[in-house]
Amino acid sequence: MIADNFIEDWQVFLAPYQQAVSELKLKLKQIRQEYQAQHLHAPIEFVTGRVKSKESILEKMEVRQIAPEDILIGVQDIAGIRIMCQFVEDIYYTADLLSKRQDFKVLLIRDYIANHKPSGYRSYHMVIEYPVQRAQEVIPVICEIQIRTLAMNFWATIEHSLNYKYQGKYPDHILKRLERASEAAFLLDEEMSEIRNEIQEATRFFEKRHEERNKE
Ligand code: 0O2
Numbered sequence: 001m002i003a004d005n006f007i008e009d010w011q012v013f014l015a016p017y018q019q020a021v022s023e024l025k026l027k028l029k030q031i032r033q034e035y036q037a038q039h040l041h042a043p044i045e046f047v048t049g050r051v052k053s054k055e056s057i058l059e060k061m062e063v064r065q066i067a068p069e070d071i072l073i074g075v076q077d078i079a080g081i082r083i084m085c086q087f088v089e090d091i092y093y094t095a096d097l098l099s100k101r102q103d104f105k106v107l108l109i110r111d112y113i114a115n116h117k118p119s120g121y122r123s124y125h126m127v128i129e130y131p132v133q134r135a136q137e138v139i140p141v142i143c144e145i146q147i148r149t150l151a152m153n154f155w156a157t158i159e160h161s162l163n164y165k166y167q168g169k170y171p172d173h174i175l176k177r178l179e180r181a182s183e184a185a186f187l188l189d190e191e192m193s194e195i196r197n198e199i200q201e202a203t204r205f206f207e208k209r210h211e212e213r214n215k216e
Pocket residue numbers: 052060077080110117119120121125155156157159160
């Protein structure tokens with residue numbers, strides 16, 4: 001493992017990333033609440049976030065041969081936000097909302113939905129620069145936002161766990177199953193998109209009923 005002493009104090013180094021993740025999670029969850037309050041289809045289903053551990057950062061640097069001085073450009077997902085959506089259309093709608101925000105700048109986009117990775121991975125990645133207000137300074141923090149459907153997330157979560165075991169060197173039968181599962185997730189998204197108007201109407205009806213019942 002690569003030595004960790006090129007960062008003087010990891011806790012201090014990671015603190016702005018932690019703040020960025022907490023603030024962004026709160027702000028993005030707010031989008032869902034805004035749509036729900038107006039009885040509109042919410043483009044965001046749920047939001048999660050995490051800060052990469054020191055060990056995981058060092059491991060990525062080692063695997064990708066990233067020099068210590070390149071950590072900030074080389075590891076862009078130290079702060080990671082994941083947005084889950086019901087439909088593929090919601091992903092692009094959400095990406096558009098995010099690209100128009102005033103509180104961060106989008107640096108680059110990797111669209112693994114239009115072009116999935118060879119692994120079968122599909123997701124929409126946005127690398128942003130988010131200014132974190134600390135006590136005495138503003139620190140621009142790089143953060144990766146992944147936007148995906150529930151089906152894409154299901155596949156990626158399973159594949160990620162399997163990857164721990166096989167380190168990307170899957171036996172043929174597993175590789176084949178993963179490819180088929182990725183294709184199945186793609187078809188599921190397509191089918192759901194076809195009936196999305198009905199689903200959205202049903203959701204609105206259910207939420208309204210739920211609200212009325214709570215008032216009684
Ligand atoms: P974690 O935090 O445990 O999820 P790049 O390949 O550098 O051009 P990319 O894909 O944006 O661009 O960056 P990178 O570093 O390859 O991947 C960043 C994150 O995207 C990963 O984080 C995963 O969350 C997700 N990801 C990318 N490719 C795959 C894939 O093939 N399968 C799955 N399951 N997830 C993927 P980490 O580093 O895995 O850590």
